[in-house]
Amino acid sequence: MLHVPENVIVKEVGPRDGLQNEPANVDTADKVAWIDKLSEAGFSYIEISSFVHPKWIPQLSDAKEVAAAIKRHPGITYAALVPNRKGLERAIETDIDEASIFMSSSETHNKKNINKSLEETYPVLKEVVEGAKSAGKSVRGYVSTVFGCPYEGEVPIDQILRVCDRLFEMGIDELSLGDTIGVADPKQVDETLTEIKKRFSFDRIAMHFHNTRGMALANVLVSLEHGVTTFDGSVGGLGGCPYAKGASGNLATDDLIHMLHQMGIGTGIQLEKLTEAARFIQEKINKPLPSHQMQMLNRS
Amino acid sequence: MLHVPENVIVKEVGPRDGLQNEPANVDTADKVAWIDKLSEAGFSYIEISSFVHPKWIPQLSDAKEVAAAIKRHPGITYAALVPNRKGLERAIETDIDEASIFMSSSETHNKKNINKSLEETYPVLKEVVEGAKSAGKSVRGYVSTVFGCPYEGEVPIDQILRVCDRLFEMGIDELSLGDTIGVADPKQVDETLTEIKKRFSFDRIAMHFHNTRGMALANVLVSLEHGVTTFDGSVGGLGGCPYAKGASGNLATDDLIHMLHQMGIGTGIQLEKLTEAARFIQEKINKPLPSHQMQMLNRS
Numbered sequence: 001m002l003h004v005p006e007n008v009i010v011k012e013v014g015p016r017d018g019l020q021n022e023p024a025n026v027d028t029a030d031k032v033a034w035i036d037k038l039s040e041a042g043f044s045y046i047e048i049s050s051f052v053h054p055k056w057i058p059q060l061s062d063a064k065e066v067a068a069a070i071k072r073h074p075g076i077t078y079a080a081l082v083p084n085r086k087g088l089e090r091a092i093e094t095d096i097d098e099a100s101i102f103m104s105s106s107e108t109h110n111k112k113n114i115n116k117s118l119e120e121t122y123p124v125l126k127e128v129v130e131g132a133k134s135a136g137k138s139v140r141g142y143v144s145t146v147f148g149c150p151y152e153g154e155v156p157i158d159q160i161l162r163v164c165d166r167l168f169e170m171g172i173d174e175l176s177l178g179d180t181i182g183v184a185d186p187k188q189v190d191e192t193l194t195e196i197k198k199r200f201s202f203d204r205i206a207m208h209f210h211n212t213r214g215m216a217l218a219n220v221l222v223s224l225e226h227g228v229t230t231f232d233g234s235v236g237g238l239g240g241c242p243y244a245k246g247a248s249g250n251l252a253t254d255d256l257i258h259m260l261h262q263m264g265i266g267t268g269i270q271l272e273k274l275t276e277a278a279r280f281i282q283e284k285i286n287k288p289l290p291s292h293q294m295q296m297l298n299r300s
Numbered sequence: 301m302l303h304v305p306e307n308v309i310v311k312e313v314g315p316r317d318g319l320q321n322e323p324a325n326v327d328t329a330d331k332v333a334w335i336d337k338l339s340e341a342g343f344s345y346i347e348i349s350s351f352v353h354p355k356w357i358p359q360l361s362d363a364k365e366v367a368a369a370i371k372r373h374p375g376i377t378y379a380a381l382v383p384n385r386k387g388l389e390r391a392i393e394t395d396i397d398e399a400s401i402f403m404s405s406s407e408t409h410n411k412k413n414i415n416k417s418l419e420e421t422y423p424v425l426k427e428v429v430e431g432a433k434s435a436g437k438s439v440r441g442y443v444s445t446v447f448g449c450p451y452e453g454e455v456p457i458d459q460i461l462r463v464c465d466r467l468f469e470m471g472i473d474e475l476s477l478g479d480t481i482g483v484a485d486p487k488q489v490d491e492t493l494t495e496i497k498k499r500f501s502f503d504r505i506a507m508h509f510h511n512t513r514g515m516a517l518a519n520v521l522v523s524l525e526h527g528v529t530t531f532d533g534s535v536g537g538l539g540g541c542p543y544a545k546g547a548s549g550n551l552a553t554d555d556l557i558h559m560l561h562q563m564g565i566g567t568g569i570q571l572e573k574l575t576e577a578a579r580f581i582q583e584k585i586n587k588p589l590p591s592h593q594m595q596m597l598n599r600s
Contacts, residue, residue, distance in 0.1 A: 002490040002522060185562035186521050190302040214511070214555045214592035215562075217518040221486050222302060255514045262485035262515075292514035 004224040007266040011045040011176075011206065011232050012038055012253055014281070015066075016081055016100075018238030020050060020057045024285040028062045032069040034284070037277035038235065039070070042269040045077045047100060051087035067094035079140060083114070084124050088131045099132040101125045101172070102142035105160045106149035109180070113144070122166055129170040138174075141167040142208070146177045146192065147184035157195050164200065174204050176232055179219070182212025182249055186222040193226040206230035209251045211237065216251040217259055224265070231256060236278035236289030252291030254278055304524040307566040311345040311476075311506065311532050312338055312553055314581070315366075316381055316400075318538030320350060320357045324585040328362040332369040334581050338535065339370070341573035345377045347400060351387035367394035379440060383414070384424050388431045399432040401425045401472070402442035405460045406449035409480070413444070422466055429470040438474075441467040442508070446477045446492065447484035457495050464500065474504050476532055479519070482512025482549055486522040493526040506530035509551045511537065516551040517559055524565070531556060536578035536589030552591030554578055 015035050019026060026034075031049075038046050048070060054061030063080060072078060079098035082088045091099055103121045104110035110118055125141075132139050143163050149155055164175055177196070184192075189207075196205060207223045207230070209216040220231060233253030257271050275293060282289045288298050315335050319326060326334075331349075338346050348370060354361030363380060372378060379398035382388045391399055403421045404410035410418055425441075432439050443463050449455055464475055477496070484492075489507075496505060507523045507530070509516040520531060533553030557571050575593060582589045588598050 001494060001526065002487060004487075183562075185559055187302060187304075187563040194301060211514070212592065212596065213558060214514075214552075215517055215559055217515055218521045218559065221518045221521055226301065252514075258513060259485055259515055259518065262483075263487040292512065296512065 002225065004263065004265060005227060005229045007229070008224070008260060009044060009230045010253060010257060010260070010267050010269060011047070011230065012043045012235060013047040013208075013232050013250070014038075014234040014236070014238045014253065016047040016050050016060065017232075017250055018234040018236075019059050021239035022059065022285055024287075025059060026281070026284050028065050028069070030284045031062070031066050034277060034281050035066070035070045037273070037280055039073045039076055041273035041277055042267075044075060044268065045079065047079045047081065048096070050081035051091045052081060052083045053087075064090060064094050067091075067096055077138070082128050082132070085127050085131060088128050092131075092135045092137070096137070098138045098140055099128060100140045100142060101128050101167075102144065103163065103167075104144045104149070104180075105155045105163045106145045106152045108151035109145045109149045112151070118163065122170075125167070126170050129172060133171055139172045141172040141175045142178055143167070143175060144178040144180040147179040147188055148181055150181050157192065160192070161195065161199060164196070168200065168204075174206060174230070175200070176206040176208045178208040179210050182210030182216070184209065184219050185215055186218045189219045189222045190226070193223060193228065197226065202227050202229060206232055208232040211249040211251050211255075216249075217255065220251070220256060220259070233257075235274060235291075236282060236294050237291040238281065238285070238289060249290060252289075252293065254293040255291050258293055302525065304563065304565060305527060305529045307529070308524070308560060309344060309530045310553060310557060310560070310567050310569060311347070311530065312343045312535060313347040313508075313532050313550070314338075314534040314536070314538045314553065316347040316350050316360065317532075317550055318534040318536075319359050321539035322359065322585055324587075325359060326581070326584050328365050328369070330584045331362070331366050334577060334584070335366070335370045337573070337577035337580055339373045339376055341577055342567075342569040344375060344568065345379065347379045347381065348396070350381035351391045352381060352383045353387075364390060364394050367396055377438070382428050382432070385427050385431060388428050392431075392435045392437070396437070398438045398440055399428060400440045400442060401428050401467075402444065403463065403467075404444045404449070404480075405455045405463045406445045406452045408451035409445045409449045412451070418463065422470075425467070426470050429472060433471055439472045441472040441475045442478055443467070443475060444478040444480040447479040447488055448481055450481050457492065460492070461495065461499060464496070468500065468504075474506055474530070475500070476506040476508045478508040479510050482510030482516070484509065484519050485515055486518045489519045489522045490526070493523060493528065497526065502527050502529060506532055508532040511549040511551050511555075516549075517555065520551070520556060520559070533557075535574060535591075536582060536594050537591040538581065538585075538589060549590060552589075552593065554591050554593040558593055
């Protein structure tokens with residue numbers, strides 16, 4: 001009865017999305033060693049840091065040093081978040097492979113997060129996309145609060161589609177739809193993907209779930225049934241969203257990979273090596289990681 | 301795309317399956333007050349205790365006192381676990397509505413859990429079913445290790461079906477299929493339910509998932525898509541299985557109800573009152589309950 005893809009791509013965003021939401025300050029050398037471990041695990045994509053101004057995310061102020069020191073594996077896209085032209089300049093100097101841009105689908109969250117209205121955000125991002133493209137970089141877009149905004153509640157599907165349209169019109173290569181505060185339920189994901197599918201090819205859509213209410217893997221399942229083949233995860237469940245009240249819990253890459261492999265879905269990633277990377281960063285942040293895989297390991 | 305039932309029945313097993321796996325000793329009066337709170341939340345079924353010999357589960361040695369003291373609501377089935385004829389005699393004296401019987405689908409787990417082979421178990425259970433029936437009680441069967449045994453690994457579907465057949469032949473009214481060690485994945489649930497559906501009506505089948513590896517709600521989702529309408533949960537995620545190494549984490553009733561309601565599926569249960577009951581027992585066992593709903597509440 002269950003029809004799901006044979007292979008999916010899992011993108012590791014922990015070094016950016018995980019660490020940016022961790023109070024702990026991890027040494028640059030440890031970040032580098034950790035990302036090298038992730039490279040060894042078999043990912044085809046790792047988001048390594050953010051070129052946001054260090055004032056906003058001091059934990060990632062060493063983006064340039066990290067990008068310079070990691071071992072680059074052929075076949076792996078090393079990406080970094082880029083908020084504006086200045087960030088792009090720094091990013092390009094480090095020769096990252098891909099720039100990620102981001103915005104919310106809801107006005108209030110966008111305003112609180114990046115201090116701009118949606119309309120004010122587009123030109124800033126367009127400049128980044130054009131700059132990145134002319135430097136030969138691919139670009140990924142993140143849209144947050146797709147399944148609910150902590151300030152506005154449910155975001156109308158038309159508004160989400162409008163934001164997606166605008167980003168694709170700029171020339172981005174892929175769009176990651178984020179459940180920033182972890183409120184999505186499988187029915188909502190089903191309804192949203194039904195609309196998304198009418199407009200965009202799933203080759204260019206990724207799903208980015210949070211497990212705040214325990215529904216992330218159920219949401220992955222319904223996405224798989226729709227034919228989605230790209231998912232974001234943060235190893236060990238590291239990180240969350242500091243601006244969203246009550247939010248926490250990026251979907252753990254290890255829990256995701258475990259489920260996919262159990263279902264016979266290929267990812268190219270070795271769970272054992274991924275777990276090794278999770279243990280490594282757990283030791284560095286000095287607190288237990290919340291993924292089920294790590295909880296089981298920590299208990300044993 | 302997603303086709304799921306409009307209404308489902310959620311059965312609360314926390315006072316039995318939760319507490320039996322908690323080291324904390326909860327006072328009888330607190331158990332009674334807690335069960336009364338669960339009755340107020342709108343359940344149609346609560347498993348209140350176990351008439352297993354107190355030597356095995358001292359935490360539930362007050363089954364008789366609990367059964368005598370709780371407020372019985374019309375329309376709620378108050379059930380208790382009954383391992384054998386002696387247990388049944390005690391249970392009938394307390395006038396419970398339903399007796400639950402239990403066994404494993406795997407030899408080794410059954411042997412370690414109840415010290416009998418599968419064949420040796422049937423006559424003992426048959427005596428309970430006949431005794432319960434002639435006392436006018438309904439009977440529920442639990443089959444554990446359906447999706448994997450901690451000693452034998454995967455249990456062949458034929459063996460599972462054989463155990464189910466034998467229990468239904470005894471005259472049980474409903475069968476609850478347990479993922480005792482929390483290893484089931486959605487594909488496995490899909491395959492198992494495909495076989496179960498050929499043989500038994502889903503009117504008489506319940507699913508009992510554990511969230512050990514984070515897949516419980518994904519497994520609920522695929523079960524809903526198959527048309528399953530009865531699920532077990534333990535409020536707050538209380539309890540686990542002490543005999544299964546590394547096992548923990550009954551699916552939390554509150555996380556289950558939350559997802560179902562978000563999906564527009566009716567249960568008749570009030571989440572707020574359920575949460576109140578979860579807070580109450582959390583205070584009594586004096587440690588944070590693991591459900592996502594309770595984690596969010598404890599953080600706020």
